[in-house]
Amino acid sequence: MANMAQAIRMALHYGEEHLGVTDIFGEDVGPPLGGVFTATQGLKTTWNSPLDERGIIGAAIGLALAGQKPVAEIQFGDYIFNTIDLLKLAGNTYWSGNGEYNLPMVVMTNVGAGIHGSLYHSHSFESMASHIPGWKIVLPSTPKDAYGLMISAIKDPNPVMYLYPKMLIRAKGEELIPGEPEDERELRRMIDAPIGATLYDVIEARDGWQPSWPEGLTDYSIPIGKAKIVREGKDLTIVTYARHVILAREAAKILENDLGISVELIDLRSLYPWDRETVFASVRKTGRCLVLNEDTPVTNYGEHILHHIIDNCFYELVAKPRVLAGADVPAIGLSAVLEEASVPQIADIVHEAVAITTEEP
Amino acid sequence: MANMAQAIRMALHYGEEHLGVTDIFGEDVGPPLGGVFTATQGLKTTWNSPLDERGIIGAAIGLALAGQKPVAEIQFGDYIFNTIDLLKLAGNTYWSGNGEYNLPMVVMTNVGAGIHGSLYHSHSFESMASHIPGWKIVLPSTPKDAYGLMISAIKDPNPVMYLYPKMLIRAKGEELIPGEPEDERELRRMIDAPIGATLYDVIEARDGWQPSWPEGLTDYSIPIGKAKIVREGKDLTIVTYARHVILAREAAKILENDLGISVELIDLRSLYPWDRETVFASVRKTGRCLVLNEDTPVTNYGEHILHHIIDNCFYELVAKPRVLAGADVPAIGLSAVLEEASVPQIADIVHEAVAITTEEP
Amino acid sequence: MDKKLKLKILDIMITARCMEERMAKMSKSADAFFWLGGVGEEAFNVPLGLLAKVGHGLDYDFFHFHYRNGSTMVAMGMDPMDQLRQTHNRATDPFSGGRNFCNHYARKAWNVVPVTSTIQTQMSVAPGTAYAQKRHGGDGVTVVTFGDAGTAEGDFHVGLNWSTIKDRELPVLFICTNNAYGISTHYDEVHGQDNLAQIAAGYGMKTKVIDGNDVEVSYEALSKAYDYVRKERKPFFLEAMVSRLHGHSSSSGGNRIPDGKEPDCLHAWRDKLVEQDLITREDYDRKYQAETRRMLQLLEEVRKEPAPEPGDIYNYIFASV
């Protein structure tokens, strides 16, 4: 199965061929590297931008104003914070001009910890992103969703923030993407660029290289705003996204097997707009819920979800609903000990889940 | 009584004279203007910076690293969004260096709507600010608090974000600041710079002008993290800050007089850290609460407060707690109609309060 | 410059001036909350609009305007009534539906992208439209205008840098209208260069500094600059020294500055054309009075137009898929 980087690459290829994508650009996005996580290798509209996030977002806005369809990458979500004013402008352009100019642009960047990336390769961005009006925000946890959400992001005539979890970029999927070859070695041979020990070797190895894209790729898409019930359950609803879907799934197994607690696990996939109906239906069913993510806890996106659960399901809750987020600290430390202490781990999820389901009011 | 601009000015003067403030700077902060809202007139350490928010925050960090004590102004909170990465750096400097460098700096800017400022003189910033770790954040609603919080901000050895409500800058206080002359015309004569019809006239009028500072100013300070109970009540707790303290007070009068609903009104004053004990004690008493502000509603600071109220008082709540925030729109429009429709008004507060207090589960 | 053109420019300058003066007055009454604009920049801004290639799409010029380009818009054909609509924040305001400050244009039919209040961000956005134009071919250029103080923002560098990449130079006409002030702060207090073109020149682009109060100088410099960018598909930096005759905005009073402090380009042009016998002083005064009256009449019409409705805040948040 494709990993997430390959899934994104294939979706971008489909976008270039069939959906009018004109520019895929950012730092090291074009040849020879094709992205620090390989997500843009072999594509035909890629180019390398100056090392300048403000210029990247600015150029994306300009390209969209000029009727192009850009996909701009910020190399790490950690480095997007010098562009918030521009992201706000992109989000209010359609509104401020009373409908004169909409901006069909995608900004793609990776988020979250898990790669021992220290302070500046571990940042979450979703809380702040969700506070910027005028953007749709997606955040897949599987390669197949990564493909389907990228297709939707490209098709959308509005600014779409395409976030993806750093830690899952190289994780293989469990489901085939429509059109993807069954044999993953085959896929690698077809679309992964040759490697090399140093940049000089890489350049040499890639001289004249061309990907051979799978023929049968489709416009398989995940609608923006549609969550996925990853597993059904009856005792507790866990609402999460990104790599915490994976961790929560592990926690759910432990809870089921060891403690007989049945967890319903929801992967939001879209953070704005988000799938209120699926979440509320589940919480109404279980009466208990945990909202889970790894961003810092003050004015955290999960608190927004909690607020609306309260607003819509308050009298159906049978136990205090909770938010489990990252620690209230300035950053993620490099040492594995520090990283683990800062980001909710499986044991923490189990612990919270037990607390919620065993709570006596 | 002093207005808020005068209160800030006097506190800054006290800071220059007694608390080691070395630099008060920003766009148009120095002579001839002394700040677009007059808050920095007549001070001795002011200077005009280039029109460059990144440079302003950067210079403040550099000055603090060099052992100075800067107070940097961003002319409007609306224009602080290109500095978020730098604010994050300021907030993590002490932590990232494991205690090597703390940053004694104050960043001061105004927030909120209410002056018919259109898209870019109406922004709230507190939700995003509160998501930046390593900062303390204060936001006064009265001149006296403005004075006392500025004194605390200056004394603090950490980065402090000093926000103040645009709309209340010129509103007079109801209480004397210690050391302030009783006669407000006297105060104006002493510390307000002469005015003029154009910049040329202003420059001429201020040539040689010197303020005469009140002698008796003190280090009267409001501790960071301490809320104020603006009025006591028993049916409903309203937690708010900034200009919504004023609006909520009006709403509370209406609720009391017309409907017999007794509101306990809390002015947070500090947003990080915030006064958990005062809030929780009140909510435990009334069993009902409304968190109120004007920032946009997705991942809103009020949702953070709500989350912790849920976490600490869930089983004591007798009705669904609520958040009333700004409309989910990209910005505030210029037309008064649009502005009013986007920001909670007195009638909206009354409406929510009635809904909460009359709710039948 | 022939006689017809000279008179045409004068006419547009008068219209634009009378429009702005009306707007400044509006801001002192219940008609408007705010004014800022380009009173004192007409000698430069009118030719900027006249020489533009106005239309929709990549074959035409793109405009990333500063908030003092009212007279440019008039020169491009804007009905002053539209500007009064915005100033009076009517629902009929075609640029923002009563949402934005005056001089915040947005007109897709003319490639006028939304003017933003955030100083200098247009410099980071402009390379995007220019990149599309360069790829498209043709002779459309991207025009980006800004003040002197705003060049302190990092975005200034972003625009200059992205436009001068080897073999990827962009067709951008950079226009700095230098009025020597950012609100109350004088140029000399926050800059160390004789002019800003010196910084731009460091990137290897062509530059020129001119007296923007002189119509003929401005027209000629702009013709050459537009031409260069159209043909060479490379950037050009033009800095025009201009006046700020009503101060920064209504926040600082919006009043006419004392006589003699800064040149009035409209009066200078008037006097020149009178001297050249192309117009009499009486003609001018008549025109001026007529335009002043017309603006008031337009305003009276505008006053009858509807304000936005509360529910309008929810329009145009997302374009439909």
Add this chain to the structure above:
Amino acid sequence: MDKKLKLKILDIMITARCMEERMAKMSKSADAFFWLGGVGEEAFNVPLGLLAKVGHGLDYDFFHFHYRNGSTMVAMGMDPMDQLRQTHNRATDPFSGGRNFCNHYARKAWNVVPVTSTIQTQMSVAPGTAYAQKRHGGDGVTVVTFGDAGTAEGDFHVGLNWSTIKDRELPVLFICTNNAYGISTHYDEVHGQDNLAQIAAGYGMKTKVIDGNDVEVSYEALSKAYDYVRKERKPFFLEAMVSRLHGHSSSSGGNRIPDGKEPDCLHAWRDKLVEQDLITREDYDRKYQAETRRMLQLLEEVRKEPAPEPGDIYNYIFASV
């Protein structure tokens, strides 16, 4: 340059090189998650450290370092063990307590302000320390170092602009170590100037471009540049063309690049000193091997030191009032 100095520089270069090579190796094992550093910049970075005025407070130089200044720190007196501690993210890491990547120094006693991963933000911060120094008097300067690609950030302009304001020029020594790459992107693909000093020159500051692979050239240029800034209290921009001998970082392998692709300044200096009979090749090899061994021994010590504790994440969030 006298013999003693020449040999001293060689010794420091060897130490720094062996330290970094050990670190690169660590990143291929469980000893470290990551390496990046300055292998190939020693000929320039060692003199940069040797000529500095190192101490605490406004009378000394302030340093806003790029993440390739390991050999500068060694030249300033850093114990390589401290760097290994950081690379191995030990609790004993004096710069960040196991929190930050290697080469992310912070040492208040030497005015080394925390190195930040955010490219080029140091350019926006540096004017702050320089402003304090200028006001304080004395001859302390602010040194800010950065790569070539990072100059595309708007912060580049911010630093240059704030340092060149009329009558408020700042004592900043701007150092660009130009290795012709930003990760995988070549200089020519994203710049249009022969060198970055050309841009800086546009601000009216003194600039120089040198071969940073040459110790003597570097030493001399740095002496002059430091001197100028110390005395004139004005900025200087020095651009050093350097090599990147192990590529960008461990993310791109951290392997030694193929022979002959880029000059190795350590080898060049060794060969020169051998040629000048100041050292024999055997001396050099012995030293090199000894330092290589020493680094391994230091690492063995460091391995025994404690990792941070989970609760440590809550240390140093706020300084106490």
